[in-house]
Amino acid sequence: MGLRKFIDKIKPNFEEGGKLYCFHSFFDAMETFFYVPNKVTLNGAHVRDAVDMKRNMIYVLIALIPCFLFGTWNIGYQHFLSHAQEVTFWQTFGYGLLKVIPLYLVSYIVGLGIEIVFAQVRKEEVNEGYFVTGFLIPLIVPADIPLWMLALAVAFAVIIGKEVFGGSGMNIVNPALLARAFLFFSYPSQMSGDNIWIAEKADAYSGATPLGTLLNGGGVDQLPSMMEMFIGTIPGSVGETSKIAILIGALFLLLTGVASLRIMLSTFVGAAALGLLFTAIGVSDIPFYYHYLMGGFMFGAVFMATDPVTAAQTNKGKVIYGFLIGAMAVLIRVANPGYPEGMMLAILLLNVFAPLIDYCVVAMNISKRKKRWAKAEERSAK
Amino acid sequence: MNKNLELITAPLRKTNPVTVLILGICSALAVTAKLKPALVMGLSVTVVVALSNLVISLLRKGIPAKIRIIVQLIVVAALVILVDQVLKAFIYDVSKQLSVYVGLIITNCIVMGRLEAFAMANKPWESFLDGIGNGLGYALILVIVAFFRELFGSGTLLGFQVIPQGLYDFGYVNNGLMILPPMALIIIGVIMWLQKPEEDKK
Numbered sequence: 001m002g003l004r005k006f007i008d009k010i011k012p013n014f015e016e017g018g019k020l021y022c023f024h025s026f027f028d029a030m031e032t033f034f035y036v037p038n039k040v041t042l043n044g045a046h047v048r049d050a051v052d053m054k055r056n057m058i059y060v061l062i063a064l065i066p067c068f069l070f071g072t073w074n075i076g077y078q079h080f081l082s083h084a085q086e087v088t089f090w091q092t093f094g095y096g097l098l099k100v101i102p103l104y105l106v107s108y109i110v111g112l113g114i115e116i117v118f119a120q121v122r123k124e125e126v127n128e129g130y131f132v133t134g135f136l137i138p139l140i141v142p143a144d145i146p147l148w149m150l151a152l153a154v155a156f157a158v159i160i161g162k163e164v165f166g167g168s169g170m171n172i173v174n175p176a177l178l179a180r181a182f183l184f185f186s187y188p189s190q191m192s193g194d195n196i197w198i199a200e201k202a203d204a205y206s207g208a209t210p211l212g213t214l215l216n217g218g219g220v221d222q223l224p225s226m227m228e229m230f231i232g233t234i235p236g237s238v239g240e241t242s243k244i245a246i247l248i249g250a251l252f253l254l255l256t257g258v259a260s261l262r263i264m265l266s267t268f269v270g271a272a273a274l275g276l277l278f279t280a281i282g283v284s285d286i287p288f289y290y291h292y293l294m295g296g297f298m299f300g301a302v303f304m305a306t307d308p309v310t311a312a313q314t315n316k317g318k319v320i321y322g323f324l325i326g327a328m329a330v331l332i333r334v335a336n337p338g339y340p341e342g343m344m345l346a347i348l349l350l351n352v353f354a355p356l357i358d359y360c361v362v363a364m365n366i367s368k369r370k371k372r373w374a375k376a377e378e379r380s381a382k
Numbered sequence: 383m384n385k386n387l388e389l390i391t392a393p394l395r396k397t398n399p400v401t402v403l404i405l406g407i408c409s410a411l412a413v414t415a416k417l418k419p420a421l422v423m424g425l426s427v428t429v430v431v432a433l434s435n436l437v438i439s440l441l442r443k444g445i446p447a448k449i450r451i452i453v454q455l456i457v458v459a460a461l462v463i464l465v466d467q468v469l470k471a472f473i474y475d476v477s478k479q480l481s482v483y484v485g486l487i488i489t490n491c492i493v494m495g496r497l498e499a500f501a502m503a504n505k506p507w508e509s510f511l512d513g514i515g516n517g518l519g520y521a522l523i524l525v526i527v528a529f530f531r532e533l534f535g536s537g538t539l540l541g542f543q544v545i546p547q548g549l550y551d552f553g554y555v556n557n558g559l560m561i562l563p564p565m566a567l568i569i570i571g572v573i574m575w576l577q578k579p580e581e582d583k584k
Contacts, residue, residue: 186559
């Protein structure tokens with residue numbers, strides 16, 4: 001427990017009047033990150049529960065670890081595959097690590113830095129909200145993204161997406177997705193096309209993602225096999241390729257009760273419904289289950305759509321919200337000639353509509369009960 | 383005199399038509415991708431607001447209340463046509479870039495807003511100054527927004543390359559989002575965000 005002692009020893013410096021008081025938010029953040037703080041609410045009613053924000057956030061981080069590990073390996077695998085080099089497992093993984101670590105450094109230094117500055121100015125405490133966002137952002141960008149672009153996107157997402165609305169828990173759209181949307185619209189040549197999804201790709205090698213292939217008019221027969229897409233040995237954003245890793249994460253999130261099963265399932269149902277409709281009327285020949293396997297659909301459905309802050313809150317609302325995300329994602333993929341991936345835009349759009357969905361669900365319930373009550377009144381009057 | 387001066391200075395910050403009264407947002411999104419059209423647009427609106435304020439204020443006692451909007455519209459429309467013709471005659475390329483937005487000054491809420499709120503109830507000289515102030519307040523926001531959008535979206539200012547070629551060789555890329563209208567909305571939002579707490583203090 002050397003660390004505990006060390007923290008206790010330097011603590012007085014950061015308290016009010018101490019000489020390092022100006023860094024107290026940073027100190028608070030680090031202390032709560034390493035240890036459960038012993039602070040309790042001083043007044044008002046509150047619930048005692050082991051599940052707090054810290055635990056929730058850490059569960060999500062644990063659920064993301066399979067995606068992170070596979071993604072790291074896949075960066076190396078795709079790189080050496082494009083150069084037709086035979087290398088050992090550790091070389092592959094090491095190459096991936098060298099690509100991923102800078103992304104994480106940038107994501108956390110910039111994001112946490114801004115959070116701490118805001119917390120300091122507003123005299124609030126830094127909380128764990130950014131740990132998940134910061135972990136997600138590198139997983140949804142191509143491995144070769146220039147670091148300054150990533151830094152800019154993180155800054156934009158944290159300031160415009162989160163802090164202007166009042167910080168963690170008050171944001172309207174998912175900050176990680178906002179960072180990606182910022183990159184996507186700001187630097188399209190670094191975020192789309194066939195040449196960016198494999199790290200330092202050999203020039204002659206085709207690096208198209210399955211969605212890219214379809215966008216360029218390729219048929220279903222030109223896609224990688226379903227097994228490859230399921231395991232994840234395909235080019236793509238860092239964390240989105242392996243459906244196995246995502247499903248392990250999903251299982252963990254569902255077992256711990258962090259993510260909503262309603263949202264996840266209805267997202268899949270929504271995609272299936274519109275996918276089936278499109279194949280039935282002959283608009284597209286992509287079977288609906290291919291939409292699950294291509295691009296960021298599963299990653300979005302499991303980790304992004306279920307974000308409790310930006311999703312709908314009512315049970316009925318969650319089903320509508322998830323269904324519309326799935327349907328909208330497939331609609332954009334099939335009907336839009338400009339953007340290959342619709343999941344990001346679908347989730348952001350529904351994030352904005354989630355409060356409205358909730359409002360409608362609640363209002364409908366109220367009017368239903370009013371009618372029931374009026375009927376009962378009538379009956380008793382007779 | 384002091385009061386007259388305030389008619390011009392207040393709309394620059396305290397009662398800014400764009401960031402405080404939230405008027406004229408639409409054209410602020412449309413014409414601010416580059417600095418030059420934003421400048422021209424700002425000046426055009428200033429001229430139209432000032433002159434229409436003056437004319438309506440002169441006529442204000444003779445206008446029947448029931449048809450005042452129509453009278454105001456006729457005055458504004460006439461002035462807009464004049465401005466449009468002047469732009470076409472002297473700076474044709476900018477007038478091309480502004481396209482329909484010069485014509486749409488007629489529907490700019492700032493013009494109607496000032497006519498209704500100020501010119502109908504005040505003397506000509508004050509109305510004229512109020513028009514100048516509000517037009518400049520609008521132009522100021524447009525120029526700030528366009529400055530950032532052109533600098534980061536195209537790397538230029540007033541059409542001159544500002545960001546050096548060396549930076550591009552180093553890997554710098556113009557920001558595509560800056561060219562898109564949503565970014566203008568975000569920049570206006572940020573300006574409001576910076577402006578608001580200062581006003582709350584006062």
